[in-house]
Amino acid sequence: MGLFSNLFGKRKRIILEALERDAKIIDVRTPQEFRMGNVDGSVNIPLDKLNSTTIKKIKKLNRPVLLCCASGTRSASAMYTLRSSGVDDVHNGGSWHKVFRVMQSA
Numbered sequence: 001m002g003l004f005s006n007l008f009g010k011r012k013r014i015i016l017e018a019l020e021r022d023a024k025i026i027d028v029r030t031p032q033e034f035r036m037g038n039v040d041g042s043v044n045i046p047l048d049k050l051n052s053t054t055i056k057k058i059k060k061l062n063r064p065v066l067l068c069c070a071s072g073t074r075s076a077s078a079m080y081t082l083r084s085s086g087v088d089d090v091h092n093g094g095s096w097h098k099v100f101r102v103m104q105s106a
Contacts, residue, residue, distance in 0.1 A: 015102040023064035064089040068096040
C-alpha cells in the first residue's frame with residue numbers, strides 16, 4: 001500500500017469509526033462556505049468562533065466529534081484547539097466532501 005493509500009484509507013477509517021459511534025459533525029468553515037454545501041446533519045461553528053462558550057457546548061454533547069472544512073487544514077486546527085481544551089474524542093474528517101462521500105458509501 002502506497003503512502004497516499006495509507007493516508008486516505010486511514011482518514012476513511014477515522015470517519016467511519018466516528019460515525020459508527022454517533023459522532024456529531026462540526027463544519028468549521030465560514031457560514032458562507034457552509035451555505036454553499038454541507039454534510040446533512042452537520043452544524044456550522046466557524047474556526048474563528050471556537051471559544052470557551054462554544055467549547056463548553058461541544059463538551060456537553062458527550063459524544064464523539066468529527067470535524068470537517070474545505071480541505072482539512074482548518075479542521076486540523078480546530079481539533080488541536082478542542083483537544084487542548086479537554087475534548088478528547090475529537091477527530092479530523094478532512095474536507096466536508098470526503099465526509100459526505102464516506103457517509104454515502106457506508
